[in-house]
């Protein structure tokens with residue numbers, strides 16, 4: 001029987017959580033192995049060039065943003081940045097709308113010019129008085145009333161989650177701003193930028209900066225763990241899978257992506273629909289709220305990456321049930337799933353040498369900056385704990 005290799009930290013998952021933790025721990029002098037069942041690093045933030053040479057995000061578009069100088073400083077060691085203001089539109093009733101909802105949307109709604117005063121009066125008349133919104137329907141109708149909610153939110157949410165907004169926690173729709181002014185930026189974080197050479201290049205630099213790191217790609221934890229003798233496990237995969245789904249499976253929504261590439265001539269013919277030469281659509285992301293349209297959004301990531309290339313690739317996103325062979329993309333934020341997750345969390349709290357971090361490890365929709373912060377904190381905690389113990393390997 002082959003002997004197992006000794007290592008301080010065994011890390012499952014080569015996404016932001018796993019690789020950031022590995023970089024910090026190896027810099028502190030520990031040895032780490034990072035494994036991933038996928039054949040590449042980067043987790044869901046992985047990007048690559050398609051056959052036409054367009055830089056794409058195969059697991060859905062990833063718009064980096066943060067309000068944390070600490071996260072920007074940390075990640076800036078591994079990448080330069082391409083600043084970007086992420087733009088989204090909505091397409092329904094045969095036309096594009098300014099989105100998130102703002103004064104421009106209201107003018108499009110009225111079909112004439114207006115002002116903040118009239119917009120505010122409209123909202124005051126329409127909104128449903130609910131002091132403490134309890135779900136995603138209430139959070140929106142309490143701000144804009146039924147008409148805008150039924151146009152832009154209700155069908156989109158039903159399609160995306162296959163659940164009514166009433167069944168989803170207020171945070172799901174509540175994270176989308178409603179603005180009185182003409183600010184149509186999708187996000188308002190102080191730092192909004194894409195890694196200048198892409199996410200995969202950023203991850204490669206993290207790996208290159210991790211002196212005592214071994215990477216094993218295309219291997220599953222269940223099989224790989226027997227080959228390693230480790231002091232501590234950092235698990236960034238699904239927490240319920242770690243416990244063999246003993247309380248039942250935590251549900252996810254999955255996605256199917258359809259990519260379409262267009263030549264320079266096709267793009268020229270598309271003006272003025274795209275409004276911008278060399279692009280297929282007028283903004284990086286267009287939402288399709290109507291239920292009759294089977295996809296939720298089209299993304300032309302070239303708007304955000306700033307890649308200078310004649311051709312373009314757009315991606316249509318089709319929400320799907322999650323099941324065997326499908327990627328667990330979005331944890332489903334309902335009260336029932338929170339309750340189920342807290343049962344797994346109680347098991348996790350009893351572990352002495354296992355940490356669960358990241359989006360799947362904590363069953364929560366975290367953004368990239370948030371999981372980076374979580375990994376930095378965990379690595380700091382583990383460094384303090386294991387640096388004070390003389391024997392690092394068991």
Ligand SMILES: Cc1cc2nc3c(=O)[nH]c(=O)nc-3n(C[C@H](O)[C@H](O)[C@H](O)COP(=O)(O)OP(=O)(O)OC[C@H]3O[C@@H](n4cnc5c(N)ncnc54)[C@H](O)[C@@H]3O)c2cc1C
Nearest residue numbers: 013015016017037043044060062063221237358359367368
């Ligand atoms: C469609 C979509 C769009 C998103 N858009 C944005 C955005 O615009 N901005 C933003 O900030 N965030 C966005 N996110 C969130 C972002 O993807 C996450 O915050 C981040 O990637 C989480 O990193 P992670 O390392 O925790 O998890 P992941 O990236 O999911 O990495 C976990 C890794 O663990 C591996 N793994 C799991 N189980 C096992 C096992 N048993 N054995 C071996 N390996 C295993 C997986 O293969 C995976 O590679 C988006 C997410 C999705 C799904």
